[in-house]
Amino acid sequence: MTEKTISRAVITRLPRYYRYLGELLENDIERISSKELSERMNVTASQIRQDFNNFGGFGQQGYGYNVEYLYHEIGKILGLTKIHNAVIIGAGNVGRAIANYQDFEKRGFHFAAIFDNNPDMIGRRIAGCIVMSTDVMEEYFMNNDVEIVALTVPKSSAPAVAAKVVSWGVKAIWNFAPTDLSLPGDVLVENVHLAESLMRLSYKIKEKDM
Amino acid sequence: MTEKTISRAVITRLPRYYRYLGELLENDIERISSKELSERMNVTASQIRQDFNNFGGFGQQGYGYNVEYLYHEIGKILGLTKIHNAVIIGAGNVGRAIANYQDFEKRGFHFAAIFDNNPDMIGRRIAGCIVMSTDVMEEYFMNNDVEIVALTVPKSSAPAVAAKVVSWGVKAIWNFAPTDLSLPGDVLVENVHLAESLMRLSYKIKEKDM
Numbered sequence: 538m539t540e541k542t543i544s545r546a547v548i549t550r551l552p553r554y555y556r557y558l559g560e561l562l563e564n565d566i567e568r569i570s571s572k573e574l575s576e577r578m579n580v581t582a583s584q585i586r587q588d589f590n591n592f593g594g595f596g597q598q599g600y601g602y603n604v605e606y607l608y609h610e611i612g613k614i615l616g617l618t619k620i621h622n623a624v625i626i627g628a629g630n631v632g633r634a635i636a637n638y639q640d641f642e643k644r645g646f647h648f649a650a651i652f653d654n655n656p657d658m659i660g661r662r663i664a665g666c667i668v669m670s671t672d673v674m675e676e677y678f679m680n681n682d683v684e685i686v687a688l689t690v691p692k693s694s695a696p697a698v699a700a701k702v703v704s705w706g707v708k709a710i711w712n713f714a715p716t717d718l719s720l721p722g723d724v725l726v727e728n729v730h731l732a733e734s735l736m737r738l739s740y741k742i743k744e745k746d747m
Numbered sequence: 748m749t750e751k752t753i754s755r756a757v758i759t760r761l762p763r764y765y766r767y768l769g770e771l772l773e774n775d776i777e778r779i780s781s782k783e784l785s786e787r788m789n790v791t792a793s794q795i796r797q798d799f800n801n802f803g804g805f806g807q808q809g810y811g812y813n814v815e816y817l818y819h820e821i822g823k824i825l826g827l828t829k830i831h832n833a834v835i836i837g838a839g840n841v842g843r844a845i846a847n848y849q850d851f852e853k854r855g856f857h858f859a860a861i862f863d864n865n866p867d868m869i870g871r872r873i874a875g876c877i878v879m880s881t882d883v884m885e886e887y888f889m890n891n892d893v894e895i896v897a898l899t900v901p902k903s904s905a906p907a908v909a910a911k912v913v914s915w916g917v918k919a920i921w922n923f924a925p926t927d928l929s930l931p932g933d934v935l936v937e938n939v940h941l942a943e944s945l946m947r948l949s950y951k952i953k954e955k956d957m
Contacts, residue, residue, distance in 0.1 A: 548947060549947065552943035614950070615953070617946065630840045630843045631840070634840035634841045634844060635941070638942075640925065640942055645949075684952065685948065685949075685952075709952050711944070715766065715850065719789075723955075725948060727944055727945070731848065732762065732854065733766070734921070735851060735854075735856060735921060735937070736826075736827065736854070738895065739826035739855075740758055740761070740824070741937070742831070
């Protein structure tokens with residue numbers, strides 16, 4: 538395996554392959570050629586072969602890819618073969634959307650708790666998540682092995698909350714606050730900046746209108 | 748202006764520049780060097796100069812950048828100097844999060860309505876958005892100029908809803924459903940696939956643990 542050297546662009550495409558292969562599996566499709574996969578995914582067949590070659594190929598010339606095997610191999614590469622314990626901080630709409638998203642659990646992301654400081658929310662259950670007071674957050678982190686924090690608090694409190702959970706040992710933050718967190722180098726951050734996504738759309742609109 | 752030829756990577760960075768410059772403006776900072784901006788944003792100063800050179804530079808050697816000017820110029824490039832009329836389809840958590848996000852309005856994205864088929868929701872007001880029945884959706888689109896649709900419906904209904912609004916003349920879709928929409932080539936789509944973002948985080952975790 539040469540995973541260490543593969544580019545960020547390939548990594549960005551892997552979850553999409555994984556999603557498509559999952560859909561094929563659900564439809565009981567056992568085998569697919571790079572040509573068929575390419576038509577469904579709207580990428581070139583040579584791009585697909587090149588991407589998969591980063592991981593040793595997966596396929597047999599002329600026979601196409603075994604969907605289930607490929608699905609599991611890509612899942613392994615993406616780190617989806619283990620359970621990831623996670624919590625959500627912030628029970629606003631975005632936090633609740635994450636708690637309700639059943640696909641995450643299916644892929645091994647177990648969101649056990651959702652912290653908020655709104656007394657009206659505390660004690661409620663959102664899908665499999667219990668809303669807990671931020672007052673007991675430190676205690677929770679001390680007693681549970683939390684790998685991922687989904688940070689869905691307002692921008693103003695995000696840096697302080699992130700710093701706190703990092704001081705409690707968290708090494709991976711899924712950040713929805715519209716700000717870049719400045720954290721120690723060994724903390725992994727994946728940002729979802731909705732406003733930036735919307736601005737890319739307005740850029741495309743403007744480009745087309747010119 | 749040579750905007751037509753600039754790369755997707757630069758476009759991806761522009762909204763982030765815009766966000767930082769907006770924060771500088773809020774803090775009454777009038778002028779900034781590429782070195783200072785680079786330290787705040789954690790990109791190299793030469794990257795910043797190179798990115799801005801795509802748009803004619805913006806800066807004066809030795810004087811740094813005029814923050815307000817740069818903010819407005821990047822806003823123009825991103826198409827933020829006009830009002831974008833938008834609606835949300837799907838008043839679930841993600842739809843409600845978008846309706847509640849006040850920064851969008853500030854940047855010229857006006858979400859006027861949010862459509863849902865849940866009778867309990869209809870008639871409610873979420874921030875500036877009125878929840879309307881999907882029964883009156885076609886009529887609404889016929890009588891209003893809708894530029895952007897934020898699609899926050901379940902995956903199973905997303906393709907049909909997208910096809911419908913496209914048949915009513917919509918040319919830009921901000922898609923939150925975890926599926927790729929297959930639409931005519933002149934329809935712009937910007938996807939927010941949360942599961943893929945979370946998988947990139949688990950990939951990084953696995954990489955680090957190896």
